[in-house]
Amino acid sequence: MRFSRRRAVAHPMAAALAVAATLAAAPLQGAAEAAPKEPRYALVDLGSLGGTAVFGLGVNNRGVVVGTSRTSTATRPQIAFRAAGGTVTSLGTLPGSTFSRAFEVNVRGEAVGEAFTASPEVSRAVFWDASGRMTDLGTLGGGSAVANDLNDEGTIVGSSSTAAGTSRAFRTGYRRALSALPLPHPELAGASRATAVSDGNHIVGRAPVPGGVSQAVLWRGGREPVVLGALVPGEFSEALDVNKLQTAVGESVVGETPTGTAIYHAAVWSDGTARDLGTVNGLRNSRASAVNDAGDIVGHASGFYNFPTIDGTAVLWRGTVGYDLNDLVVDLPAGWVLRTAESISSKGQIAGYATVNGQTRAFLLTPYKG
Numbered sequence: 274m275r276f277s278r279r280r281a282v283a284h285p286m287a288a289a290l291a292v293a294a295t296l297a298a299a300p301l302q303g304a305a306e307a308a309p310k311e312p313r314y315a316l317v318d319l320g321s322l323g324g325t326a327v328f329g330l331g332v333n334n335r336g337v338v339v340g341t342s343r344t345s346t347a348t349r350p351q352i353a354f355r356a357a358g359g360t361v362t363s364l365g366t367l368p369g370s371t372f373s374r375a376f377e378v379n380v381r382g383e384a385v386g387e388a389f390t391a392s393p394e395v396s397r398a399v400f401w402d403a404s405g406r407m408t409d410l411g412t413l414g415g416g417s418a419v420a421n422d423l424n425d426e427g428t429i430v431g432s433s434s435t436a437a438g439t440s441r442a443f444r445t446g447y448r449r450a451l452s453a454l455p456l457p458h459p460e461l462a463g464a465s466r467a468t469a470v471s472d473g474n475h476i477v478g479r480a481p482v483p484g485g486v487s488q489a490v491l492w493r494g495g496r497e498p499v500v501l502g503a504l505v506p507g508e509f510s511e512a513l514d515v516n517k518l519q520t521a522v523g524e525s526v527v528g529e530t531p532t533g534t535a536i537y538h539a540a541v542w543s544d545g546t547a548r549d550l551g552t553v554n555g556l557r558n559s560r561a562s563a564v565n566d567a568g569d570i571v572g573h574a575s576g577f578y579n580f581p582t583i584d585g586t587a588v589l590w591r592g593t594v595g596y597d598l599n600d601l602v603v604d605l606p607a608g609w610v611l612r613t614a615e616s617i618s619s620k621g622q623i624a625g626y627a628t629v630n631g632q633t634r635a636f637l638l639t640p641y642k643g
Contacts, residue, residue, distance in 0.1 A: 311639035316602050318634055319356040322363055329635030331377035331616045332624035338437050339375035340635050353386055353509060355405065364401050367391065375401065377422045377616065385420035385429050398431050400447055413441055413451050422469040428495065430467035430476050442467035442478050444495055457490060457498040458481050469514040477512035477521045487511045489523055489542060491515065501542040510540060514563040522570050523562035539572050550590050553597050559588065563616045571614035571623055587611035587625050603641050611636065
C-alpha cells in the first residue's frame with residue numbers, strides 16, 4: 274500500500290483571525306488535545322455515460338451516487354446519472370433538452386436536481402423516484418426553479434422564481450405544491466435560497482440581511498429562520514449543508530485580494546457560533562460542501578474561487594483538523610487529483626470529482642478497513 278504524506282493545514286489569513294476573535298467563535302480543541310486518528314479511504318471510479326466529464330454530487334447511506342455526466346467529448350449533452358453496484362444509469366432530462374443534474378439522493382434511491390427545458394432553456398426543479406421516473410415539481414409562480422436537496426423523510430428544498438420576478442427558498446414534497454420559506458427580514462429585497470435539509474427537517478441556505486448582503490440562514494424544523502451570520506460581520510455567507518444536530522457548514526467571505534476579488538473560507542456554525550475552518554496547501558479559498566451526523570465535513574480548497582477543477586483539492590475536516598483527501602486514499606491511481614468532495618453519508622462515504630489526464634471523473638471514497 275502507498276500512503277502520501279499529509280500536507281499541513283494553512284492558517285486562516287490574519288484578517289480573518291482578527292475578526293474571529295471579535296466573534297467569540299466556537300470553542301476550539303485545546304492545544305494539548307490529541308488530533309483525531311488520520312482516516313484512510315479506498316477509491317472507486319464511478320464511470321460515465323460515455324463522455325469525458327463526470328461530476329459526483331450526492332451519496333446516500335447505501336453508497337448510491339448521483340451527479341451529472343457528459344455523454345460524448347462535446348460539452349452537451351450533459352445528463353443526470355445514478356451510479357450503484359458498478360452500473361451508471363442515465364436519469365434523463367426534459368423532452369428535447371440536453372442538460373440535467375442530480376444533486377442529492379436519499380436512502381430510498383429518490384433524487385432531486387434540475388433539468389433544462391428545450392427552448393428557451395430554463396431550469397426546472399425535478400424529482401426522480403427510485404425507478405428513475407422524473408417529475409417536474411413546478412415553481413412558486415415564476416418560470417424557473419431548482420431542487421437542491423431532499424432527506425430520507427421526503428422533504429425537498431430549493432429555490433424558485435416567483436411571479437414578481439424574485440427568487441425564494443422553498444420546501445415541498447413529492448406531489449405537493451412548493452411553499453416559500455419565510456424570510457428573516459421580510460421587508461428586505463433580494464433572493465433567498467434553500468440549499469439543504471437534514472433528517473428532522475432542519476433547512477439551511479441564505480437570505481437578505483440588513484446591510485445589503487445575504488447571509489447563512491437556518492430554518493429550524495423548516496419553520497422560522499435564524500440568521501447564522503458570517504465570519505466577518507457584514508460580509509456574505511451561505512450555509513450549504515446541515516445535519517440532524519443543526520450543525521451547518523458552508524462558506525463566508527473573509528477578505529479580498531489586492532485587486533478586490535473576494536476571498537472565501539469554509540465555515541461551520543454550531544451552537545450559535547461561527548468558526549473558520551481555514552484552508553489547505555496554502556490555497557486562498559475554501560468551501561465546506563457537506564457535513565454528516567458524526568460531524569465530519571467535506572469540501573475543497575482552491576486558488577480560483579468556485580473552479581476546483583483548475584487547481585482545487587478535495588478536503589476532509591475532522592474536529593479542528595483539515596486533511597487533503599488526496600493524501601488519505603490508499604493506492605491513489607497515477608494521474609488522479611481529487612478536486613472536490615461534494616457529499617458525505619452518515620456511514621462516511623464521500624462523493625466528488627477528480628481530474629485525470631485532462632478528464633473529469635466522479636469518485637466514491639469508502640472508509641478503508643484494511
